[in-house]
Amino acid sequence: MGSPAHPIEIEGLRKRFGATIALDGLDLTVRQGEVHGFLGPNGSGKSTTIRILLGLLRGDGGVARLFGGDPWARAETLHRRLAYVPGEVTLWPNLTGGEVIDLLARLRGGVNPTTRARLLDRFELDPTKKGRSYSKGNRQKVALVAALASDAELLILDEPTSGLDPLMERVFQQCIEEIRDQGRTVLLSSHILSEVEQLCDRVSIIRAGRTVRSGSLDELRELTRTSVQAVLERAPSPAELDGVTGVHELRAEGTRVAMTVDAAHLGSVLAVLGSHGIRSLTSQPPSLEELFVHSYDRAGRTGHDARHEVAP
Amino acid sequence: MSGSWTGTGSLLRLALRRDRILLPSIVGGLALLVIASAQATIALYPDTDPQRLARDVAGVAGNPAFLAMYGPLADPPTLDAFAVFKTVVMGGVFLAIAVVAIVRRHTRTEEEEGRFELLGAGVVGRRAPLLAACLMAMGMVAVTCLICAAGLAGLGMDPTGTLAFALDWAALGLVMTAVTAVAAQLTATARGCTTIALGVLGVSFGLRAAGDAVEGAGALSWLSPLGWMLKVQPYGQNRFWVLAIPVTVAVVLFAVAARLLERRDLGAGLVAERPGPAAAGRWLGSALGLAWRLQRGSLLVWTVALLLVGVLIGSLAGSVASMLDDPATQDLLRRMSGSEVPDLTSLFLAAEFTFISLAVAGYGIAATLRLRGEERDLHTEPVLATATSRWIFLGSHLLIALLGSTWLLLVLGAVVGTMRGLATGDLAGQLPTLIGAALAPLPAVWVCVGLTTLIFGLVPRWTSGAWILLVLFLVVGEFGSLLGLPAWLQEVSPFAHLPSLPGGSVTALPLIALAAAATVAVSTGSGGFRRRDVG
Numbered sequence A: 001m002g003s004p005a006h007p008i009e010i011e012g013l014r015k016r017f018g019a020t021i022a023l024d025g026l027d028l029t030v031r032q033g034e035v036h037g038f039l040g041p042n043g044s045g046k047s048t049t050i051r052i053l054l055g056l057l058r059g060d061g062g063v064a065r066l067f068g069g070d071p072w073a074r075a076e077t078l079h080r081r082l083a084y085v086p087g088e089v090t091l092w093p094n095l096t097g098g099e100v101i102d103l104l105a106r107l108r109g110g111v112n113p114t115t116r117a118r119l120l121d122r123f124e125l126d127p128t129k130k131g132r133s134y135s136k137g138n139r140q141k142v143a144l145v146a147a148l149a150s151d152a153e154l155l156i157l158d159e160p161t162s163g164l165d166p167l168m169e170r171v172f173q174q175c176i177e178e179i180r181d182q183g184r185t186v187l188l189s190s191h192i193l194s195e196v197e198q199l200c201d202r203v204s205i206i207r208a209g210r211t212v213r214s215g216s217l218d219e220l221r222e223l224t225r226t227s228v229q230a231v232l233e234r235a236p237s238p239a240e241l242d243g244v245t246g247v248h249e250l251r252a253e254g255t256r257v258a259m260t261v262d263a264a265h266l267g268s269v270l271a272v273l274g275s276h277g278i279r280s281l282t283s284q285p286p287s288l289e290e291l292f293v294h295s296y297d298r299a300g301r302t303g304h305d306a307r308h309e310v311a312p
Numbered sequence B: 001m002s003g004s005w006t007g008t009g010s011l012l013r014l015a016l017r018r019d020r021i022l023l024p025s026i027v028g029g030l031a032l033l034v035i036a037s038a039q040a041t042i043a044l045y046p047d048t049d050p051q052r053l054a055r056d057v058a059g060v061a062g063n064p065a066f067l068a069m070y071g072p073l074a075d076p077p078t079l080d081a082f083a084v085f086k087t088v089v090m091g092g093v094f095l096a097i098a099v100v101a102i103v104r105r106h107t108r109t110e111e112e113e114g115r116f117e118l119l120g121a122g123v124v125g126r127r128a129p130l131l132a133a134c135l136m137a138m139g140m141v142a143v144t145c146l147i148c149a150a151g152l153a154g155l156g157m158d159p160t161g162t163l164a165f166a167l168d169w170a171a172l173g174l175v176m177t178a179v180t181a182v183a184a185q186l187t188a189t190a191r192g193c194t195t196i197a198l199g200v201l202g203v204s205f206g207l208r209a210a211g212d213a214v215e216g217a218g219a220l221s222w223l224s225p226l227g228w229m230l231k232v233q234p235y236g237q238n239r240f241w242v243l244a245i246p247v248t249v250a251v252v253l254f255a256v257a258a259r260l261l262e263r264r265d266l267g268a269g270l271v272a273e274r275p276g277p278a279a280a281g282r283w284l285g286s287a288l289g290l291a292w293r294l295q296r297g298s299l300l301v302w303t304v305a306l307l308l309v310g311v312l313i314g315s316l317a318g319s320v321a322s323m324l325d326d327p328a329t330q331d332l333l334r335r336m337s338g339s340e341v342p343d344l345t346s347l348f349l350a351a352e353f354t355f356i357s358l359a360v361a362g363y364g365i366a367a368t369l370r371l372r373g374e375e376r377d378l379h380t381e382p383v384l385a386t387a388t389s390r391w392i393f394l395g396s397h398l399l400i401a402l403l404g405s406t407w408l409l410l411v412l413g414a415v416v417g418t419m420r421g422l423a424t425g426d427l428a429g430q431l432p433t434l435i436g437a438a439l440a441p442l443p444a445v446w447v448c449v450g451l452t453t454l455i456f457g458l459v460p461r462w463t464s465g466a467w468i469l470l471v472l473f474l475v476v477g478e479f480g481s482l483l484g485l486p487a488w489l490q491e492v493s494p495f496a497h498l499p500s501l502p503g504g505s506v507t508a509l510p511l512i513a514l515a516a517a518a519t520v521a522v523s524t525g526s527g528g529f530r531r532r533d534v535g
């Protein structure tokens, strides 16, 4: 207990809704001052985790800590220190956007008029429209401005950019970068990979209510295989390559070979290939997209690398 | 042109499927009410005792309280007419409310929640949803009328009168379907649609109550759909030609609704959205401020309604004594009231105050159900993610429900008290007495608010059950003794334990018990809400 608590600490969190198991032992740690990406396929339990963190739902097992406190028991006091953008933004039909922004800010403890005005300007949002007459993207902007206008030390954002156009997406990214520069913490649930790549210091990937990967993007990249294609001078016998540690999905046709290689064994594999004389070689590090598709798709199913976790 | 109707059939099937429990419950409940109360009345008057019927009929016919509530008896006052005396209008009101609920549910509510956009992109014509909703409501009305007619005929009642009764109800259902169809085009919200449609129903009731009970105001009944029903006089003169009025009005209203539908956009009302303030006012800064902002409109509408009702009752009360010179009538009324009541005006006012308090309980329930509405619309989530605690969120709406219902009864008492005070020259005496009398049912109203909170806290999915409870209280109060319901069932209703004020004596115990029950229900419900998941 010596060091100050992380803003968010979750261990082995469980939650079921009737027969549906929404969270099945989820772990998540968000450190002070980082932008943490929270990723996972639809229905994997991101919004459920966030709702438990906010004390809206009660976890069935495991531990969830917000600023070191119990979010269920001490919700109101903890909430003064955070701002939230819900996954599904619905505005009161007869309140204007400006009124909603002020209301939520005041309920949290106050509004900073300068930040508010600047954000309205940057997001090109008309605050005089009534809730029901906003378009989807503009509804989203109202929720965003309400959260970003606060001085809260933690921002919990559940798919905050869904419905935003690319220009507004860029404004959002600038805002988050400023917030990171101020040393504030952000939990960002998102399906938009470029956004995650641009903003996040670390990410946690979950699937079916469990954390399957967690770490910095570079660390995660290392967990994924690089694809390697080569044309060799002498055709290798399949057994020669298949036996090498780190080689997967080997395809060989004469002197042409293609495979994927664990990042950690790239060197030794290249040495084996070199011993057959390399005519040409292409090697591609995994794109972020491959990394995610790989995690989303395979992590839960194949026992093989389901729990490749990097210690935080 | 024909394209705008396509898809009506599939929408109708979908709607029937969604309401497969609701519809039979409404139809069965209404039919049971009509048939059982007719049977009970007929059983009261065996053929051997014609004088008794004549005497009771005379007593009912002259009593302004009855006239205001149920309208005049048909002429000639047959036993069959007596058997449906209470149900023609009161049952009709229930039928009308059901029609409003069904039409709204399948038009405005769907549109508000964006479900039509999914359908609208398919093969559903522009007019199809409205048509399907209206057909559904009319189908419900038709089946109800058929079952009622079959039941009443089965009791051996006059066939022509039975036909008149059934057509009477059908015509009311038709008019209210058309009214709701128009209301659904005028506003952009389901709530607004209900307010307009039920407002029309309330004004109809008020017009015919005034027309039937106030001397010289008889013409007002002809302006009211509920008044038209009584003018038909089922089991009396059976004036079928009167039905031409509601049918014509309905046709005109349907045409208006169709025109309005052409002129507006999906999801919008007719009145274009105006921009509002760019920043929140001083009041909109707390959970209570938000609750007040969301609820003030409906409290205003209710306040106006109770002002009007107060004026109506205040002016009726004056004519009570003068219209009841006949000693036999006075004697009957005293016997029927059971307890010792000093004067008939008090008896009348006490009955009206209790009845209106049931409507105010309806306000209390609706105001409390805002909690669930906010939760279901996901508005609660961002609010509870701030420093607002669950207690404060719950308390803010609850406070408005409790204080709002108090305020409404206060308005009623003040208006009636002022009018009586001016009429009798005893303002200083009448005003406090009648304000006190109007506030007397408050504990029962609060019990209704408490029960709603209890349901919200423990079984949020069943919040509409609060309305079922209110209907139960209304039915056992209105029809309980007539139907010979067991005493315990009648006493389930908190309204059965109220003193008869003004005039009657007050015992503290029942009122304290009611207040205690309300407190327990509210705190149990709040505790439940504190412990359950939100969303």
Ligand SMILES: Nc1ncnc2c1ncn2[C@@H]1O[C@H](COP(=O)(O)OP(=O)(O)OP(=O)(O)O)[C@@H](O)[C@H]1O
Pocket (backbone or CB within 6 Å): A017, A020, A021, A022, A040, A041, A042, A043, A044, A045, A046, A047, A048, A049, A087, B535
């Ligand atoms: N109130 C609820 N009742 C029943 N099941 C629920 C409820 N809320 C969530 N679930 C279920 O829990 C699981 C996790 O849902 P959750 O909303 O957390 O997913 P998500 O990761 O946010 O998905 P998305 O990316 O689509 O937003 C889903 O299977 C969902 O159907």
Ligand SMILES: [Mg+2]
Pocket (backbone or CB within 6 Å): A046, A047, A048, A087, A158
């Ligand atoms: Mg989600």
